[in-house]
Amino acid sequence: MNEKRKGLSAQNPKKILLQLSNTLQGSSSSSASSSILYRTDSFSFLQMRRSSDRYSYKPTLQWNPQVEDYFIKAYGADHFSRISQSLTRPSCYSCIRVNTLKSTSDGIIEKLTAILQGKTVKSGSDCTSVGESDATAEVGPSKKLGNFQEEPSLDSVSDPNGTLPMGLLRDEDALNEKSQSASISKCQLPGLDHVLFVKGSGPHTIEYGDVPNQPLKEVIVSRKCAEAVLRGAQVFVPGVLACSSHVEKGDTVAVSVAVEKPSSDGGWNFGFTRGTVLQGLETDPQFLERNGVYIGQGNAMMSRAGIFRASHGIAIEMTNRVFNLPSFHDVLEGEIFLQNLPSIITAHVLDPQQGERILDMCAAPGGKTTAIAILMRDKGEVVAVDRSHNKVMDIQKLAAEMGLNCITAYRLDALKAVARVNGSADPVIPTRDEDSLVVNVNDSGQLGFPVEVCDEKANKNVYLSKADIRKSMRRMRNGPGRNQSMGGRVENSKGFSHDSFDRVLLDAPCSALGLRPRLFSGEETLDSLRNHGKYQKRMFDQAVQLVRPGGFIVYSTCTINPGENEALVRYALDTYKFLSLAPQHPRVGGPGLVGHCELFDGKYVEEWLRHGEEELVQRKNPDFLHNSLSRFCRKT
Numbered sequence: 001m002n003e004k005r006k007g008l009s010a011q012n013p014k015k016i017l018l019q020l021s022n023t024l025q026g027s028s029s030s031s032a033s034s035s036i037l038y039r040t041d042s043f044s045f046l047q048m049r050r051s052s053d054r055y056s057y058k059p060t061l062q063w064n065p066q067v068e069d070y071f072i073k074a075y076g077a078d079h080f081s082r083i084s085q086s087l088t089r090p091s092c093y094s095c096i097r098v099n100t101l102k103s104t105s106d107g108i109i110e111k112l113t114a115i116l117q118g119k120t121v122k123s124g125s126d127c128t129s130v131g132e133s134d135a136t137a138e139v140g141p142s143k144k145l146g147n148f149q150e151e152p153s154l155d156s157v158s159d160p161n162g163t164l165p166m167g168l169l170r171d172e173d174a175l176n177e178k179s180q181s182a183s184i185s186k187c188q189l190p191g192l193d194h195v196l197f198v199k200g201s202g203p204h205t206i207e208y209g210d211v212p213n214q215p216l217k218e219v220i221v222s223r224k225c226a227e228a229v230l231r232g233a234q235v236f237v238p239g240v241l242a243c244s245s246h247v248e249k250g251d252t253v254a255v256s257v258a259v260e261k262p263s264s265d266g267g268w269n270f271g272f273t274r275g276t277v278l279q280g281l282e283t284d285p286q287f288l289e290r291n292g293v294y295i296g297q298g299n300a301m302m303s304r305a306g307i308f309r310a311s312h313g314i315a316i317e318m319t320n321r322v323f324n325l326p327s328f329h330d331v332l333e334g335e336i337f338l339q340n341l342p343s344i345i346t347a348h349v350l351d352p353q354q355g356e357r358i359l360d361m362c363a364a365p366g367g368k369t370t371a372i373a374i375l376m377r378d379k380g381e382v383v384a385v386d387r388s389h390n391k392v393m394d395i396q397k398l399a400a401e402m403g404l405n406c407i408t409a410y411r412l413d414a415l416k417a418v419a420r421v422n423g424s425a426d427p428v429i430p431t432r433d434e435d436s437l438v439v440n441v442n443d444s445g446q447l448g449f450p451v452e453v454c455d456e457k458a459n460k461n462v463y464l465s466k467a468d469i470r471k472s473m474r475r476m477r478n479g480p481g482r483n484q485s486m487g488g489r490v491e492n493s494k495g496f497s498h499d500s501f502d503r504v505l506l507d508a509p510c511s512a513l514g515l516r517p518r519l520f521s522g523e524e525t526l527d528s529l530r531n532h533g534k535y536q537k538r539m540f541d542q543a544v545q546l547v548r549p550g551g552f553i554v555y556s557t558c559t560i561n562p563g564e565n566e567a568l569v570r571y572a573l574d575t576y577k578f579l580s581l582a583p584q585h586p587r588v589g590g591p592g593l594v595g596h597c598e599l600f601d602g603k604y605v606e607e608w609l610r611h612g613e614e615e616l617v618q619r620k621n622p623d624f625l626h627n628s629l630s631r632f633c634r635k636t
């Protein structure tokens, strides 16, 4: 990376160090960091390249080199290369879980089909129609169902072992269905016919209309914004980093992505100031790095000046996307929930029974919590905890929306989930919502915001710094962000008694290296990955104490890192001899990794599964199941 920056420096403008993208390499390899030194007249470089190479979508995921080596040891070079490539693409379908307490799959298929055809549909008391749009989220999907076109589909799911169950889409299905129209289908796995798939399409080649020596009108968006756009979102104002001069409302612009680079303070930034004017020259930010990372075309909803003056709203409405994925955000609220299949399967693997008491230890936003409650037909008790106040409100909101009464949500640090006092009966302390803050003036005349300290000392006002005040003012002006709720009350829990749950789900916070689409992975180091693992083990220690003898714990992550998956299972089985791995249903993932890996020059050995254990877990099946699942039974 440093070498690369040196190569691009003004000291030797004729030398350009170009990271090879798949565009030039032809086929993919895992050499995300491979580079080559080109000597060329800088001005003519762009002319030498075919514009179709530049204005394409063929990104290469960057990894920290040690992390890349570790994953290559774990998966083998070819397999890891395929994983890495598949992570850069969104899923080829939207997956919808039907709330079977309110609707049927057939009823929802009918409604969604009507919505996709542009008809207005009754959803509870609301009407939903194509084209509704309300952009309050910073970078989030719009309610619009646009961009779903009847196009040939090239999906990103592959199944080299041919083990995908009927009803799941395969590469070859998609490739062969060149002219098939949009379809909604039920999942064919036994017991999962409440799961619907709506097919998307891509990657599409987009005609950007570039003409030699005439720079395109362009915007550069942040990596996170681009990942949201690939999932079907619009480009919102905060996501725009740079824009060509003279862009006016209504102009067609090409959208490309800037990816974080290492900064001098050891962190990551884009290396240029937001609001930079694009000239269409090599001096533009990340000019070469943006070869092959164009994500589509859209209409500017504001002028260039407007984009950088506004604090929120849609900046670019995407009209032509590399991937078309129907966005069902805020559609048929309460009746359906957009959730990936592995998450739905996690709830089934837990196998909750009516009347049981279940703990969801890291529950927000409540996707799996609500799936569990529905499997229990809303009979029993699902205790959902999360350490974030606003996220607990999201769980409450979702449960209410879905009409689920058996869910109780608390704010709690899962590392302290076991109550300290023997025999404590899950005491709770009500707190106020920190988002419904009121500006006041304290005794000394300072402007302040009363905030909850969320423990016994609650209700005492704490006065914030000016930066905090500005942040809160901004939040109040802009409305709630994607992860923020308005108003309401959240209860704190002091933890729960030993052996007090029939089943515990630990959907642990993790490195999320299985989530896609993903355009950058360089920030995780071997150290940071190991720290995730340590955190998860501490959480697991709590889960073990809370589940009753004969009960079950399901542990899941959304990362490909064996240190957070197989190594956790090894730790659990070696530490708690009264735990055993239990079979899982349904099973759509591949086996776990057996063996061990030496890290940090052999100073640390990470132990994975032993022979015989691999089939009792399910984990990422190259490009399909993006999380890992293990199910433990407490014997005594």
Ligand SMILES: C[S@@+](CC[C@H](N)C(=O)[O-])C[C@H]1O[C@@H](n2cnc3c(N)ncnc32)[C@H](O)[C@@H]1O
Binding pocket: 343, 361, 362, 363, 364, 365, 366, 367, 368, 369, 385, 386, 387, 388, 391, 412, 413, 414, 415, 507, 508, 509, 510
């Ligand atoms: C992977 S997400 C959970 C997703 C959720 N299970 C679902 O399906 O909707 C991990 C969650 O863990 C929460 N979390 C992280 N550390 C925590 C802690 N110490 N105690 C409780 N929750 C924590 C985060 O706030 C985040 O919401």
